[in-house]
Amino acid sequence: MMIWLIALILAVLTALLLVRPLLPAKTQTAKTLVSVFMLLFVGAAIGIYARIGSPSLSDPANLQTASTPEAPDISAMVEGLALRLADNPDDPEGWTRLIRSRIVLGDFEGLIREHQQMRNVYKDRPEVITKISEESGFNALSQELLTEE
Structure with a gap:
């Protein structure tokens, strides 16, 4: 005092x-x-x-866990985005977010499946495929995986 x-x-x-x-x-x-x-x-x-x-950051009562989404919430949001893109596939920004989300979650099966779907949607527009692959981090991930071998 x-x-x-x-x-x-x-x-x-x-x-x-x-x-x-x-x-x-x-x-x-x-x-x-x-x-x-x-x-x-x-x-x-x-x-x-x-x-x-x-406030003390080491005190668990002061942590705001309610604002941090849990893994099931994140997965549900990603699945919702995938469903929305299945209904309305002409959304390059949506495809970029979806592919980036699959990379972050480590869901490589979903990543490959949805990247192929995106390629089918934009098969007549290769510049869009290139842009989505670059902005989502797909190209960087592919390059990283190729150099590890």
């Missing part, structure tokens, strides 16, 4: 020293009111911080 008192005193003194010369020299009352306001503002800020404290 003593450290907070020292921090409060130093913060107030610093604030008063910085603000006081900037005030108009016409009235002493205005300077006093601004000084009191600064004192209360800095005191309230430090008091709130002392009351609330800072």
Whole structure:
């Protein structure tokens, strides 16, 4: 508790020293009111911080696991994207996301199957196939697998 008192005193003194010369020299009352306001503002800020404290990342109660999707949720989203592309296959950005997702998940069977489906959809547009393969990371993965052998 003593450290907070020292921090409060130093913060107030610093604030008063910085603000006081900037005030108009016409009235002493205005300077006093601004000084009191600064004192209360800095005191309230430090008091709130002392009351609330800072969260500890090592405390499991502070981790926000609800915002992090679990593996089954991710797989369900990828499968939903695959179903959407089966109904509406002319979506290069969707194919890029789907192939990238299969790479990230390590689902190489699905990756090969869906890359072939994408190639069939765009068989008359090789530039789209090249773009999707490059942007999704398929070409980089293929190159990496070939150099490992």
